Amino acid sequence: MLHLELPHVNVLSKVDLIAQYGDLDFNLNFYTEVQDLSYLENALNTSSPRYTALTKELCSVIEDYGLVEFETLAVEDKASMLHLTRAIDRATGYVFVPPHDAPAPEGTLEASSVPTSMRPNTFSLFSSAAGPMAGSVGDVQERWVDAREQWDAFERKEWRQEGEMIREAREREKAIQGEQRGKSGIRERK
Known part of the structure; x- marks a missing residue:
């Protein structure tokens, strides 16, 4: 019998660091959707035989109930944080x-x-x-696993443009304030 008293959200965190551990055996959605775990049997044969039977039984229980799913989280990514917040709001x-x-x-x-x-x-x-819900695991994999350098370069370019737009807006605001002071006859102290 399965007893779930509180809503919960499973989170696969530190997705932004996943590339440091080498290539994944499967796509990221395989790990987050947790549907067909029979593919793990080949990977289990290379791991410690001590836990192989236990891991196979856990895989069987997870497949039978279909209740396990993971959300991804990359703390450096605002979209990832917002997606997780929405998932938590939905679960609670x-x-x-x-x-x-x-x-x-x-x-x-x-x-x-x-x-x-x-x-x-x-x-x-x-x-x-x-x-x-907006966003998909495929987007997360593309951003943090497959094309991280390209996305980092794209974000730096976007941030630079955003900073330039803010600087230009401040300069325009200062110019308008200076014109208004000049028209009113008020001089600034030096």
């Missing part, structure tokens, strides 16, 4: 609480004296978590 049920300023569509119950987190809102319940 926080995603079903509507935002406080969300307009209620027609047909939903309205109880203005009750806080929004306590209002029954079927629209929010069935629409917020029903859709697919």
Whole structure:
């Protein structure tokens, strides 16, 4: 019998460091989806025989129930952190609480004296978590395993452009403030 009392999210962390350990035997989605573990038998034959039987039995239990799945996390990547946050919100049920300023569509119950987190809102319940989550394991593998150097170069270029845009916006703002001071006749102290 299987007893699960609390929602949980399994996280395959440090994906950004996975390339340091050499090439993966399988694609990253094989490790995160945990569906057909019979492919691991070849890899188990090369490992310690002491744990081979135990590992095979664990693989059998995991395949039978189909409850194990992993989310990926690369702490250097904002998109990876946001994806994990959404997965946690979905698992804990926080995603079903509507935002406080969300307009209620027609047909939903309205109880203005009750806080929004306590209002029954079927629209929010069935629409917020029903859709697919953005991002995929294939994107994570491309970013952190297959083409890390290219992605790092691309991000550095994007950050440089963003920094230049911020610098130019500040210069324009200072120029506008200087023009306004000149028109008002106010001089700065030196």
